Amino acid sequence: MAEITAKMVADLRAATGLGMMECKKALVETEGDVKAAEELLRIKSGAKASKLAGRTAAEGVVAQFISADGKVGALVEVNCETDFVGKDEGFVAFAKAVAQAVVTGNPADVEALAAVATAEGPTVEETRKALIAKLGENMSVRRFVRYETAGKVAAYLHGAKIGVLVDLAGGEEQVGKDVAMHIAASKPICVSKEQVPAENLETERRIYTEQAAQSGKPADIVAKMVEGRINKYLAEVTLLGQQFVKNPDITVEKLLKDNQAAVNAFTMFVVGEGIEKKVEDYAAEVAAAAAAIKG
Incomplete structure (x- = not known):
């Protein structure tokens, strides 16, 4: 063992x-x-x-940038060693400059992003090194996501630690902001139930089946109990199935339908998430x- x-x-x-x-x-x-x-x-x-x-212990910030026409947006996570540096104006400005560089440069990955020029002229890597020399602390660009859409890109930052980027089709600008804020608060794992990973569903079904079986009820009742729990799980983890945080009487799906809008995709970053x-x-x-x- x-x-x-x-x-x-x-x-x-x-x-x-x-x-x-x-x-x-x-x-x-x-x-x-x-x-x-x-x-x-x-x-x-x-x-x-x-x-x-x-x-997690990683410090840093999440920053976003959306083009003037709202068609291209980026979300980035930039890490540092201490919370003190994470709040430094120069560090925060660097993170925002990185997000803008992602939008304008459209790099393939973080490695390619290093060579993209910032709006100030120097590359992301040159700016990073200069900031390290100034603040005396290591920092790195951990990840980014970039959306380019025929609709609009919306973003929401909860402080500097949680950021959400949404690819929205239709709807007013406020709808996109509301949906992005909802995602930050309710943390869905995907847009719809069809996108829930099969492995997740299998795990939940196995657990619910074991729990229901312990109730001692007949097999047909157990099956209904399991399906009920699965449906509840899908509502809890999918954006469309969740109750809208600003009005729990409706789901996000209804909010979008009432506003002739749809979410094509979303990404949420939490600073340090998954770092040991x-x-x-x-x-x-x-x-x-x-x-x-x-x-």
């Missing part, structure tokens, strides 16, 4: 929100398979899937988890 480490317990706890001992027991039962342990905990506790935004947190920042929790494992 794989060794059950303190970090595995801490990570599972962060993903499920359940107690340390419950997480340790699940890992032991699944022989150290973290994914299987999460499924097991969800079956037993009825817990929801892991939240999109995990614990520094070990020293886990100190207290790992120590507690280690004590629990020894117990």
Whole structure:
């Protein structure tokens, strides 16, 4: 059996929100398979899937830029080492300049973006190096997305840590802003139920089936219970199925229909999402988890 480490317990706890001992027991039962342990905990506790935004240590900002005609837009994440630098005016301005360079230069990837000229003249890479020399801290452009559309591009920034870019067909400008804000708040994983990854559906169906089977009800009732849960899951994770944050009496799908609009695509960036947190920042929790494992 794989060794059950303190970090595995801490990570599972962060993903499920359940107690340390419950997480340790699940890992032991699944022989150290973290994914299987999460499924097991969800079956037993009825817990929801892991939240999109995990614990991360990366600092930085998300910035956006949309062309004057609204047809081209970009969203970028630029990272640095500390929150102090992340709030520096020069660093924030650099991130905005990078977003503009993505719109104007249309680079294929982050590597190509480095050679794109900014509106001020120097390239993104030259500007980055100059800023590093000035602020004395490493920084990097982590990722970007660029939409070019026949409709309009809308964006929403929640502070500097969460950013959303939407490719919208039809509708007024405010509709695009409202939808982008909704995405930042409700964090759908895709536009429609047809786009939900098959693997996600299979996992949810397996968990719901196990939970329903434990109710002891007849097979036909269990099947209906599972389908009901699947439909609820699809409404929770898809943009069109979610209740609109500014008016929970309607879904986003109805909002769009009432405004003769449609969402072709969207992207959301959360600063540091998916980047491993520094070990020293886990100190207290790992120590507690280690004590629990020894117990």
